[in-house]
Amino acid sequence: MRVLAAIKRVPITGGRIVLTEDSRAIDTRHLGFTMSPHEECGVEEAVRLIEANKGDSVVVTLGPPEAVEQLRDAMALGIDRALHLQTDGQEWDGEATASALLDAIRADEAANGQFDIIFFGNESADSGGFQVGIRVARGLERPCVTGLKKVTVDGLSVRCEQDVEGGRDVYIVPMPAVVTVKEGLNLPRYPSVPGKMRARNKQVAVTAPSRPAPRLELVSLAVPAGQGRRAESLGTGAAAAPAVVEVLRKAGVL
């Protein structure tokens, strides 16, 4: 079995987002980075599939040179090798990202055979475009199911469960397939020390696609005005309990 997981390097934003002076990016000088949470579950699922079925697992990202950290994180969890589509740090829109990933996937498949399943996050944590996995699936002419909380390989098909109001919808599609997943799909493992050591020696194939002019072109970012809340202190410690109950009573929920 061959499995691919696509990830994106994003900052860990913490409590308050601060922008750069030109308001075109987040000021990340004091921030750590991670892969988007949904994608972490895609990586975990890819590792589990190869543990159960044997084969080849690959992780791919489009991002700056530093995104190799997130590729190594994925390999520390058990992914075999990485494809790094390196950028100069400029943002790529969803359409351009999908197009570059599609080229990289086609090249890897031409050399090594078709991926049975390709995992994407349902949407990236930062830009939230909701489209890269869907566009790649269309390019590959493969079925795509989105927003999944459970993925089960059953013979030559994939059973997919998607959270909807009042339960879950089930889709069954043949492989090869593209799935976009959400956090909650599984509980990703922590990387082990030997896993991290092994990741250092795993292969990262670097290419540098050229960035087309974006058709969804970022102009500027802004932090939205606060929600207008002005916290009223109800007191300190257990002595504040009657005041809390009073708030609940006034809200009509008690």
Added chain:
Amino acid sequence: MSVLVLMEPGDPSRQMLTLARKFGEPLQAVHMNAVEPFAPDALAAILQRGADELQASAVFAAGSERGNEVMARFAARSGLPFAANCVAVTPVQPVTVTRLRWGGSLLEDALLHSARPLITVAPHTVPIEAGPEPTDVDVKPFVAGLDERDLLVHVSDHVAPANGGVSLTTAKVIVSGGRGVGSKEGFAIIEELAGLLGAAVGCSRAVTSAGWRPHSDQVGQTGTKVAPEVYIACGISGATQHMAGLKGAKRIVAINSDPQAPLMLNADYTVAGDLKEIVPAISAEIRKRR
């Protein structure tokens, strides 16, 4: 020229019409239930044919899960850019949009370079306004003309929710715990208070990552977005990841030992101190009044 809209039951589609009307008239509607059971590629194919035949100047949908999904599929098959979760649009070429990033923690102004802008509108960010109503597109010929491949991905079954507790999405009160709760067992006092209030139990991402609670309890950008009358946050610092799920909460009560925690600064009511004393005291006070 007309504007094509993809309609679903509920307010988000009504809110979407407010922005769609800026692109002109008439509004013509395709409904999400045009193909049953739901088949997202089939909906996208219908939108594509509809947009071509009506020469639609723009296509809009609500930024719901399905709205975003179908519009992305439509964008992919027609080779057009797509702007998801917009809160404002200017219909002059090139179209400018303001859209949500980071689950709403950040706003992006962007240019959408496209002769046919494909836009979804973020739910609960735009008011419903009175105006011309869309007329329904006759989709029968489009449905009859669907390709087998467009029906390959479809809903084939439905399974009921796993737990029978109070649902986070519909709960009037949510008692939620964060890292400050300290352990899986620590949630006993959270559950006790939730039980007394008929509330749902929620938690932060730190809690699910630690394995203390299932992901179905997680409130936030990558968990559930909630809209209760009262949200009681116990020992939750209030990272942007968590706050993105709280935008619909009417009142937030924060209980935290750190008065400078972001959630304490963004709450309506705060109690400073040890949640392990405060939460049981609230439960005791409720019992006393009964």
